[in-house]
Every structure is written in C-alpha cells, then in structure tokens.
Amino acid sequence: xxxxxxxxxxxxxxxxxxxxxxxxxxxxxxxxxxxxxxxxxxxxxxxxxxxxxxxxxxxxxxxxxxxxxxxxxxxxxxxxxxxxxxxxxxxxxxxxxxxxxxxxxxxxxxxxxxxxxxxxxxxxxxxxxxxxxxxxxxxxxxxxxxxxxxxxxxxxxxxxxxxxxxxxxxxxxxxxxxxxxxxxxxxxxxxxxxxxxxxxxxxxxxxxxxxxxxxxxxxxxxxxxxxxxxxxxxxxxxxxxxxxxxxxxxxxxxxxxxxxxxxxxxxxxxx
Amino acid sequence: xxxxxxxxxxxxxxxxxxxxxxxxxxxxxxxxxxxxxxxxxxxxxxxxxxxxxxxxxxxxxxxxxxxxxxxxxxxxxxxxxxxxxxxxxxxxxxxx
Ligand SMILES: Nc1ncnc2c1ncn2[C@@H]1O[C@H](COP(=O)(O)OP(=O)(O)OP(=O)(O)O)[C@@H](O)[C@H]1O
Ligand SMILES: [Mg+2]
Numbered sequence: 349x350x351x352x353x354x355x356x357x358x359x360x361x362x363x364x365x366x367x368x369x370x371x372x373x374x375x376x377x378x379x380x381x382x383x384x385x386x387x388x389x390x391x392x393x394x395x396x397x398x399x400x401x402x403x404x405x406x407x408x409x410x411x412x413x414x415x416x417x418x419x420x421x422x423x424x425x426x427x428x429x430x431x432x433x434x435x436x437x438x439x440x441x442x443x444x445x446x447x448x449x450x451x452x453x454x455x456x457x458x459x460x461x462x463x464x465x466x467x468x469x470x471x472x473x474x475x476x477x478x479x480x481x482x483x484x485x486x487x488x489x490x491x492x493x494x495x496x497x498x499x500x501x502x503x504x505x506x507x508x509x510x511x512x513x514x515x516x517x518x519x520x521x522x523x524x525x526x527x528x529x530x531x532x533x534x535x536x537x538x539x540x541x542x543x544x545x546x547x548x549x550x551x552x553x554x555x556x557x558x559x560x561x562x563x564x565x566x567x568x569x570x571x572x573x574x575x576x577x578x579x580x581x582x583x584x585x586x587x588x589x590x591x592x593x594x595x596x597x598x599x600x601x602x603x604x605x606x607x608x609x610x611x612x613x614x615x616x617x618x619x
Numbered sequence: 620x621x622x623x624x625x626x627x628x629x630x631x632x633x634x635x636x637x638x639x640x641x642x643x644x645x646x647x648x649x650x651x652x653x654x655x656x657x658x659x660x661x662x663x664x665x666x667x668x669x670x671x672x673x674x675x676x677x678x679x680x681x682x683x684x685x686x687x688x689x690x691x692x693x694x695x696x697x698x699x700x701x702x703x704x705x706x707x708x709x710x711x712x713x714x715x
Contacts (some may be wrong), residue, residue: 493642494642494645494646494649497646497650498646498649498650498653501650501653501654502653505653505654505657509657509658535639538637538638538639538640539637539638539639540639541639541642541643541646542639545639545642545643545646549643549646549647549650
C-alpha cells in the first residue's frame with residue numbers, strides 16, 4: 349500500500365511542480381519506490397522539470413481510457429533509481445480525468461509503489477479536486493504573500509470537506525506547510541511575511557522553508573530537479589524537507605540573512 | 620540575526636506600518652472571514668440581497684448593517700439575521 353501525497357496550493361505558480369519533482373526524487377533517493385503523477389491535464393510541465401519530455405509516449409488519460417497499460421505509460425527516471433513519472437496529457441479535455449479513472453490508476457499504482465506524489469494543478473476545479481481526493485498527506489505549498497496564504501487556507505478547507513478521508517470520516521489527511529520562494533533579506537527588511545506569520549495564520553505544522561534561489565530556474569532549464577543540483581540552497585532545503593517527511597528531525601535553514609564577510613560589508617553594496 | 624538586527628526589526632514592527640505588518644493584518648481578517656463562510660449554503664449571498672431589499676422598503680439600511688450568520692451544529696443549523704437599524708427610526712418610506 350502506497351502512501352499518497354498531494355502537492356497543492358490553490359494559487360498558481362507558487363512552486364508545486366518544482367516541489368513535486370524535488371520531493372519525489374528525494375523519497376526515491378532514500379530508497380522508496382516512488383511515482384510522481386502529473387494532474388495538470390492540458391498544461392503538463394512535470395515532464396519538463398524532470399527532463400523526460402522526449403520520452404513521453406502514453407499518458408495518464410491513455411491509461412484511464414484503457415488505451416495503454418500503466419507500464420507503458422510510466423517513465424523510469426534516468427538519473428534516480430526507484431523513481432517513475434506518470435505524465436499528464438497535453439491536449440485532451442479535462443473531463444477525461446474521471447473519479448473512477450483516477451481511482452483505478454491510483455489503486456493500481458498503490459500496489460507497486462511506496463509513495464505516490466500527486467502534482468496538483470492550480471485552482472479548485474476538477475483537476476485539483478481529483479489530485480487531493482485520495483491523499484493521505486498534503487503538502488500545502490505557499491509563498492509568503494497575501495493571495496497565496498489566502499488560497500492555501502481555502503485549500504485546507506477543501507481538504508477538510510471534499511477529500512476521501514473527510515467524506516468517509518477516516519483519520520484526517522496529514523497536512524504540512526511548505527513555505528517556498530522565501531527571501532530572508534526581504535523578511536529582515538519587514539517587506540515580506542515571515543515563517544511565523546504564515547504558520548500562525550494557517551496553523552498547520554511546518555515541513556520546510558525553501559529559499560528563493562536562482563538555481564531553481566537553472567535546474568528547470570536543464571530538466572533536472574533542483575534537489576539534484578549539488579550545493580544549491582533550494583536543493584538542500586528540499587533535502588531537509590524530505591527527511592522531515594520521513595520523520596527525521598532537522599533544524600530549519602536559510603531563515604536568516606547570511607552573515608556578510610568583512611570585505612562584503614565594507615565594499616559590497618546592497619544585497 | 621544579531622541582537623541589534625533583532626532589536627531594529629522589533630522597532631520596525633511596532634508601529635505596524637511596514638508592508639509585512641499590513642499583509643499580516645489583512646490576512647488575519649481575510650482568513651477569519653473565509654473560514655466563517657466556508658460551510659455556508661450557496662444561497663446565502665442571494666438570500667441576503669433579497670432580505671436587504673425587503674427591509675429597504677421600510678428602512679434605509681446599507682449592506683453593512685445586515686449581518687447573516689449560518690451555524691452548523693450536530694443536529695441543527697441556525698440561521699441568524701442581525702439588522703442594525705439607523706438611529707432615526709422614523710420611516711420615511713411610504714407604506715401603502
Ligand atoms: N524556490 C524558488 N526560487 C526561485 N524560483 C522558484 C522557486 N520555486 C519555484 N520557482 C519558479 O517559480 C515558477 C513556478 O514554479 P512551478 O512551476 O513549480 O509552480 P506551480 O505551482 O507548479 O505552477 P502551476 O500552478 O502553474 O502549476 C517557475 O518559474 C519556477 O522556476
Ligand atoms: Mg505546476
């Protein structure tokens with residue numbers, strides 16, 4: 349039986365796909381057989397972030413429609429053992445993502461994998477609801493920004509009312525706050541909400557804080573999950589988040605402005 | 620963070636004029652409001668408009684004077700309607 353994790357947010361462009369790619373890679377590197385599923389029908393980009401776009405032959409909808417078997421659609425990651433990708437379709441209509449179809453595919457994946465990571469589309473429409481319905485855990489991906497926090501709160505409400513666990517009165521979904529694109533400099537200047545503010549408002553446990561990092565773009569340019577870029581701050585922060593997800597304790601990093609050396613303090617302008 | 624930095628930050632936070640402080644305050648209100656309305660049946664906004672129109676036939680009240688609260692308990696749902704009437708209660712609307 350796999351554990352199903354949804355990466356969700358309500359608001360678009362906050363870092364769900366970046367996070368799905370990083371967390372699934374991290375889980376696989378810890379030895380867990382992991383599949384990452386793209387629920388963003390019509391706008392797939394998980395395959396681009398994972399760098400497997402040219403190997404997509406069949407997709408999620410093909411499997412739902414019985415046009416391909418799961419093993420034909422699953423793409424084995426070329427850099428990380430134990431990691432597979434189930435791409436979304438690029439062109440088909442969203443209604444093809446039926447509750448029965450999703451249920452069938454996740455049930456089949458559940459038998460083969462330890463973790464299923466679901467990359468949710470933005471919004472609160474069908475795709476997002478399908479992605480969160482079966483979840484055991486939810487990664488609430490949030491930027492320190494008013495609209496993103498509001499939408500995260502909205503998604504929490506939906507998890508509480510529209511998920512399978514809510515509908516069937518089962519043990520509630522385990523919720524995790526993942527604060528991404530965090531800019532410690534701006535927080536120090538009091539221009540940006542800080543971790544504590546967002547934690548207080550959303551009132552769910554903090555899984556991690558991912559700093560704003562230019563390496564994220566570099567990684568996606570190359571089609572490599574940022575967790576595989578050595579020494580990148582965002583990658584290290586995702587590493588920590590994976591450990592915490594697996595129950596390890598580790599201190600939060602990148603919350604404070606890096607201390608400047610004497611030369612930088614004397615000669616370096618603004619940062 | 621150095622002590623000085625922490626102190627300066629605290630100082631800046633006090634007047635709650637910084638943009639982060641404003642964001643924080645707005646969010647607290649937005650989220651409270653959002654959570655309160657989460658389990659409301661979908662017809663509440665339309666019903667509020669209808670009720671408002673009925674009341675306005677007799678008294679001049681604004682949208683902000685009508686407060687509708689919907690509460691769900693285990694076996695009962697309570698619909699609470701609060702209308703704040705203006706100081707001058709004299710009806711200047713013809714009721715015929
Ligand atoms: N920590 C970060 N630092 C800098 N840039 C980031 C970071 N995380 C994400 N980004 C950038 O933000 C953009 C949106 O990221 P991503 O595609 O992961 O978001 P999304 O939530 O999946 O978007 P959508 O809602 O459209 O699916 C990308 O350009 C990505 O490179
Ligand atoms: Mg995405």
